[in-house]
Amino acid sequence: MGKFFDHIPPNILEWLPKQHIFWVATAPLAADGHVNVSPKGLEGTFHIIDKNTVWYEDLTGSGVETISHLRENGRITVLFNAFDGPPRICRLFGKGTVHEFGTPEYEKLLPPSKRAIGSRSAIVVDVHKVGTSCGFSVPYYEFVGNRDRLMNWNAALEKRDYRLAASCWTEEAGTALAKDSEPVDITATEQFKKAAAADAYPAKADVANSPSHAEKGLVAYWIQENLKSIDGLTGMTVGPTSSLVPISTSKIDLVGKKGTNAGADTQVVAKGAPSAGTGRAMELVRLLLAFVVGLVVARAFGDAFGNFDVVQRLGLARA
Numbered sequence: 001m002g003k004f005f006d007h008i009p010p011n012i013l014e015w016l017p018k019q020h021i022f023w024v025a026t027a028p029l030a031a032d033g034h035v036n037v038s039p040k041g042l043e044g045t046f047h048i049i050d051k052n053t054v055w056y057e058d059l060t061g062s063g064v065e066t067i068s069h070l071r072e073n074g075r076i077t078v079l080f081n082a083f084d085g086p087p088r089i090c091r092l093f094g095k096g097t098v099h100e101f102g103t104p105e106y107e108k109l110l111p112p113s114k115r116a117i118g119s120r121s122a123i124v125v126d127v128h129k130v131g132t133s134c135g136f137s138v139p140y141y142e143f144v145g146n147r148d149r150l151m152n153w154n155a156a157l158e159k160r161d162y163r164l165a166a167s168c169w170t171e172e173a174g175t176a177l178a179k180d181s182e183p184v185d186i187t188a189t190e191q192f193k194k195a196a197a198a199d200a201y202p203a204k205a206d207v208a209n210s211p212s213h214a215e216k217g218l219v220a221y222w223i224q225e226n227l228k229s230i231d232g233l234t235g236m237t238v239g240p241t242s243s244l245v246p247i248s249t250s251k252i253d254l255v256g257k258k259g260t261n262a263g264a265d266t267q268v269v270a271k272g273a274p275s276a277g278t279g280r281a282m283e284l285v286r287l288l289l290a291f292v293v294g295l296v297v298a299r300a301f302g303d304a305f306g307n308f309d310v311v312q313r314l315g316l317a318r319a
Contacts, residue, residue: 026069068229102242118154
């Protein structure tokens with residue numbers, strides 16, 4: 001039976017951080033607007049403040065639906081499922097607030113020492129209702145590990161921002177256009193060292209004729225992909241124009257609960273679980289077996305009932 005609460009119960013507070021994936025659902029006010037559901041993962045991105053407040057770190061991606069919808073109306077539902085152990089579904093109904101990179105609220109929640117590579121905002125949810133239900137139809141899944149492709153992709157974008165910042169700090173703006181194979185070590189600059197010591201984000205230097213952001217960097221991607229939702233609602237507004245450099249002084253832990261890492265999106269299969277190739281091979285074996293059994297049955301039918309015409313048509317008549 002479904003149950004509802006006006007806060008997150010103690011047993012759910014303990015259970016939520018143990019889950020490896022959750023979903024967030026939002027929608028625009030327009031009747032013909034696109035309702036959005038997004039899966040979220042990676043260890044350490046979901047946080048609980050108290051029984052009525054949670055937040056998660058929003059990583060850069062091609063969509064900006066959640067941010068846009070929350071700016072317009074604030075409605076959000078966060079969904080968790082149990083994929084192992086006792087079945088359970090939990091929904092957190094609430095009002096969401098977006099704190100983008102470049103805001104004081106973001107820096108308070110996610111200083112450089114805690115920021116994941118590619119992080120663009122913190123989504124804070126004031127929970128006003130919690131719903132739990134049976135989850136009897138949710139299948140079992142075994143967690144193998146986190147993908148690292150998004151982290152590596154975002155790291156490549158941030159690297160270009162680092163190069164530009166370091167070039168401007170050292171007044172070598174010309175090197176801002178250096179190739180990817182010619183890295184500039186941002187950690188060697190005094191600005192980075194001071195920012196890291198203070199656990200704060202360093203400001204970009206104002207150098208004449210220097211671009212405001214790196215070409216094909218993280219900020220450039222925000223400007224290209226994250227300013228508007230697919231319905232035309234406002235997306236990111238602060239991060240793309242921030243004077244701060246999006247640095248991360250530590251990397252999020254990607255190691256799975258079994259000490260395995262899914263790696264660079266190579267196919268990783270849980271113990272005892274068939275791969276896609278194995279599944280196709282088994283399907284072919286089953287089809288061949290069914291065909292052979294069909295031939296045997298047809299021959300036996302012909303022998304038993306004297307219907308040699310059927311057998312002959314199948315090419316099974318004895319010489």
